[in-house]
Amino acid sequence: MKSARPPLPPRPSLQATPKDRASLQSKPTTALSSMTIQTLSFPDGSRGTFSTTVENSTTNDGTSPTDGHDVSAMGFHPIGSARKQDTDESMSVMSMAPTLRPPGDLESLLVGDMAKRSPAWMLLRSQSASVQPFEVIRADQPSTFAGFEREFDDIPDESDKDWNDGDRLQVWKSKLKHYMILSSAGKPIYSRHGDLGLINSSMGVVQTIISFYEGAKSPLLGFTAGDARFVVATEGPLYFVAISRLGESDSQLRAQLNALYMQILSTLTLPVLTNIFANRPSTDLRRPLQGTETLLSSLADSFTRGSPSVLLGALECLRLRKSHRHSINNAFLKARAEPLLYGLIVAGGKLVSVIRPRRHSLHPSDLQLIFNMLFESGGIKAAGGENWIPLCLPAFNNRGYLYMYVSFLDGGPDDSASTTDTADTTDGDEAVAIILISPDKESFFALQKMRDDVVTELKKKGHLDLIKATAVKGRPSVTEIASSTHISHFLFKSRANVQFCMPSLQPTFNSLISRRRLMSLYSHLHAAMHARHSHLKVLHCVSDEATSLAWITPIFEFYCVAGPNTSRAVMTQGANKIMQWAKREEERLFIIGGGVF
Amino acid sequence: MADSNAPKPSSSVKLVLLGEAAVGKSSLVLRFVNNDFQENKEPTIGAAFLTQKCNLPSRTIKFEIWDTAGQERFASLAPMYYRNAQAALVVYDLTKPTSLVKARHWVAELQRQASPGIVIALVGNKLDLTNDGEPGRGDGDGEGVEGEDSGDARKVSTEEAKSYAEEESLLFFETSAKTGYNVADVFTAIANAIPETSLKSTRGPGASNAVSRGGEEQRVNLNGPRETAKEGCAC
Ligand SMILES: Nc1nc2c(ncn2[C@@H]2O[C@H](COP(=O)(O)OP(=O)(O)O)[C@@H](O)[C@H]2O)c(=O)[nH]1
Ligand SMILES: [Mg+2]
Numbered sequence: 001m002k003s004a005r006p007p008l009p010p011r012p013s014l015q016a017t018p019k020d021r022a023s024l025q026s027k028p029t030t031a032l033s034s035m036t037i038q039t040l041s042f043p044d045g046s047r048g049t050f051s052t053t054v055e056n057s058t059t060n061d062g063t064s065p066t067d068g069h070d071v072s073a074m075g076f077h078p079i080g081s082a083r084k085q086d087t088d089e090s091m092s093v094m095s096m097a098p099t100l101r102p103p104g105d106l107e108s109l110l111v112g113d114m115a116k117r118s119p120a121w122m123l124l125r126s127q128s129a130s131v132q133p134f135e136v137i138r139a140d141q142p143s144t145f146a147g148f149e150r151e152f153d154d155i156p157d158e159s160d161k162d163w164n165d166g167d168r169l170q171v172w173k174s175k176l177k178h179y180m181i182l183s184s185a186g187k188p189i190y191s192r193h194g195d196l197g198l199i200n201s202s203m204g205v206v207q208t209i210i211s212f213y214e215g216a217k218s219p220l221l222g223f224t225a226g227d228a229r230f231v232v233a234t235e236g237p238l239y240f241v242a243i244s245r246l247g248e249s250d251s252q253l254r255a256q257l258n259a260l261y262m263q264i265l266s267t268l269t270l271p272v273l274t275n276i277f278a279n280r281p282s283t284d285l286r287r288p289l290q291g292t293e294t295l296l297s298s299l300a301d302s303f304t305r306g307s308p309s310v311l312l313g314a315l316e317c318l319r320l321r322k323s324h325r326h327s328i329n330n331a332f333l334k335a336r337a338e339p340l341l342y343g344l345i346v347a348g349g350k351l352v353s354v355i356r357p358r359r360h361s362l363h364p365s366d367l368q369l370i371f372n373m374l375f376e377s378g379g380i381k382a383a384g385g386e387n388w389i390p391l392c393l394p395a396f397n398n399r400g401y402l403y404m405y406v407s408f409l410d411g412g413p414d415d416s417a418s419t420t421d422t423a424d425t426t427d428g429d430e431a432v433a434i435i436l437i438s439p440d441k442e443s444f445f446a447l448q449k450m451r452d453d454v455v456t457e458l459k460k461k462g463h464l465d466l467i468k469a470t471a472v473k474g475r476p477s478v479t480e481i482a483s484s485t486h487i488s489h490f491l492f493k494s495r496a497n498v499q500f501c502m503p504s505l506q507p508t509f510n511s512l513i514s515r516r517r518l519m520s521l522y523s524h525l526h527a528a529m530h531a532r533h534s535h536l537k538v539l540h541c542v543s544d545e546a547t548s549l550a551w552i553t554p555i556f557e558f559y560c561v562a563g564p565n566t567s568r569a570v571m572t573q574g575a576n577k578i579m580q581w582a583k584r585e586e587e588r589l590f591i592i593g594g595g596v597f
Numbered sequence: 598m599a600d601s602n603a604p605k606p607s608s609s610v611k612l613v614l615l616g617e618a619a620v621g622k623s624s625l626v627l628r629f630v631n632n633d634f635q636e637n638k639e640p641t642i643g644a645a646f647l648t649q650k651c652n653l654p655s656r657t658i659k660f661e662i663w664d665t666a667g668q669e670r671f672a673s674l675a676p677m678y679y680r681n682a683q684a685a686l687v688v689y690d691l692t693k694p695t696s697l698v699k700a701r702h703w704v705a706e707l708q709r710q711a712s713p714g715i716v717i718a719l720v721g722n723k724l725d726l727t728n729d730g731e732p733g734r735g736d737g738d739g740e741g742v743e744g745e746d747s748g749d750a751r752k753v754s755t756e757e758a759k760s761y762a763e764e765e766s767l768l769f770f771e772t773s774a775k776t777g778y779n780v781a782d783v784f785t786a787i788a789n790a791i792p793e794t795s796l797k798s799t800r801g802p803g804a805s806n807a808v809s810r811g812g813e814e815q816r817v818n819l820n821g822p823r824e825t826a827k828e829g830c831a832c
Contacts, residue, residue: 267670268670287669288669288670290618290640290668290669290670291618291640291641291642291666291668292642294639294640295642373642377639378639379639379640379641379642380642385630385645385646385647385648385662385664386645386646386647387642387643387644387645387646388643388644388645388646389642389643389644390643390671390674391643404643441674441677442677444646448646
């Protein structure tokens with residue numbers, strides 16, 4: 001990731017002398033070692049580690065990386081705004097402009113950029129901390145997201161007489177994100193945008209390049225062309241290509257490609273896929289995959305829109321009282337049919353209850369495929385009945401099929417509710433589904449009876465209404481979670497439970513673009529924290545668009561975002577409040593273990 | 598009619614839809630069950646199970662419908678759905694000749710493998726795309742004509758399909774899930790064609806339930822406007 005690499009700019013310091021700066025600049029690498037950071041152990045709620053007083057004290061004594069209270073050790077990673085050359089410029093400006101800094105807000109300002117900022121920016125900047133993330137976008141930087149509103153629009157197809165191929169190709173090229181799948185023999189299998197007729201030659205070029213490297217025995221992993229990053233993944237007989245101008249890291253793109261591969265395995269199973277190509281390398285895989293293009297596309301689009309679930313590799317649960325969840329689990333277990341392997345109750349894309357055999361747990365990547373099928377693509381919900389779906393859950397067993405019974409419990413005002421917000425589909429869609437998975441393909445009617453029993457039981461105790469009402473209510477706002485923080489949004493992942501929670505995206509991140517900006521920021525933070533040689537535990541980033549904080553311990557991963565004016569102290573305080581909330585609510589927010597039989 | 602107060606006997610009929618992908622199987626079911634149509638319906642994944650009642654003068658038929666996905670990779674699962682079926686709807690798209698070839702295969706497979714008394718209906722769908730869009734509905738509100746100015750998309754003649762259906766003793770219909778034309782008629786004809794002997798009357802707790810619900814529907818039909826009889830399966 002480009003923006004995480006430049007040397008850390010110095011912490012702005014009132015007494016900064018050129019000498020200090022030089023020494024500071026060399027420090028962050030060591031200062032960011034895990035040892036230093038861990039001594040900053042954040043007790044739940046006992047804030048102060050990040051407090052302004054500490055900051056003030058460190059301003060004066062220069063910095064000593066061995067000092068456990070040294071907050072500068074947290075690193076001062078500007079994201080996006082501070083390119084390498086900016087860093088040097090900022091150094092010189094800073095020594096001249098220290099008095100411009102408002103008191104008490106020392107740590108969050110990247111003073112060096114000031115000279116380049118527009119008067120409008122300065123004006124906004126001078127107003128309080130109420131500026132929201134991304135409210136201020138620099139005019140001199142063409143936005144990465146220009147045209148993102150049209151990202152998901154269809155490219156006119158051949159039959160459209162108003163469009164010639166050249167124009168259609170132009171629209172195709174304007175997309176910020178592409179996914180392509182082709183066979184190693186060069187047969188196109190899937191492309192997110194554009195019919196295969198239109199882009200056949202582009203696919204051919206891609207195939208030629210990949211196979212050239214393949215022939216040279218050093219497989220091509222990725223390359224950059226202009227502002228687009230190409231990432232290539234080879235899985236057996238298939239090539240997967242992601243082309244992104246959204247600034248995602250290679251490993252994130254690779255994870256997305258892997259999810260598309262998992263979707264293909266889920267349709268075919270690994271032995272079938274392997275056999276197809278072993279017997280006839282030139283096979284057109286589009287036929288065997290017929291009808292699943294929409295699943296690949298809805299998966300691809302959720303990556304392009306930005307999905308916290310995918311980024312974190314974790315699932316979201318419906319927040320319920322422990323006692324309620326417990327009795328829902330029990331009702332579910334009580335109704336269990338003999339052939340059942342896994343049972344799930346899901347509301348609005350969030351997990352309500354899981355029951356499973358003692359020795360098996362569900363893999364998040366498998367659940368992601370199921371959720372995509374049920375909630376992101378319309379095929380199942382639109383069918384309007386119960387569904388019986390053979391599918392392979394590759395992380396569970398990539399060699400065979402399981403059979404999935406799906407029933408959406410009607411009664412939710414599905415269509416009318418989703419019109420209130422268009423971008424944030426998971427907030428608005430509160431459909432409740434029961435999912436029962438069995439290895440026995442003949443078990444439909446046994447599972448159908450189980451569903452009826454579960455529903456009867458849940459209705460009797462009022463749980464079904466509770467689930468629906470909770471799902472309709474949606475995620476809480478940040479203010480409901482921790483009042484009077486300046487934090488605009490956060491992600492909290494419980495690592496042990498492989499689950500995450502987050503507040504509502506409304507109203508700040510409601511639009512397609514603002515949501516994508518937010519998710520891009522998260523994905524930058526995530527990439528920096530998970531870079532192969534990174535030992536980062538805490539990362540505080542400042543740009544003129546937003547301030548953000550990432551914080552990882554063996555227990556959790558936490559990412560949060562606030563407006564560009566938010567000081568580190570305020571940020572930390574807010575983070576601590578949210579952390580206390582998450583701790584307090586742990587058993588409501590997360591399913592711990594689930595019902596086991 | 599005495600049936601307004603005496604509950605009619607009720608029986609269930611297992612029905613399976615077969616045919617190439619995208620010929621309109623799910624759309625026909627959606628029209629029959631919800632009287633609805635979606636222009637760009639996403640493909641069925643696996644199979645969908647739906648139920649719908651159909652009132653005959655003498656009894657109520659509860660259809661238990663398996664709407665299968667037409668994709669090849671599901672072909673090996675098909676026997677599971679037609680094995681116990683009393684009726685099958687084999688659908689083709691009358692703008693796509695290959696879909697009739699596929700339909701013939703299904704008919705042959707059913708005749709070989711399904712239960713001997715199975716009632717099979719051959720259905721040519723998407724009639725709205727042809728010039729003779731809705732022969733029975735000449736009372737024109739103009740709506741039917743509008744979409745068809747681009748000419749006739751029919752690629753399978755009525756005669757060809759009909760004579761094939763007669764040879765194989767299949768029921769035969771041309772329908773449009775989009776306009777609803779002939780859709781209810783297919784199901785009614787099937788309900789009427791099921792031999793009395795193969796109708797197991799539903800008894801036990803489920804049966805009384807079904808009967809009372811059948812009665813309800815009837816009341817609605819009696820009070821409702823005449824058109825509902827065309828759309829739903831209230832015969
Ligand atoms: N014009 C027209 N289109 C139809 C009709 N029935 C279905 N379609 C369309 O054909 C496509 C495939 O329909 P679908 O019901 O999913 O087919 P299935 O795969 O056989 O279940 C969808 O886009 C439908 O909107 C019809 O009677 N007339
Ligand atoms: Mg279908």
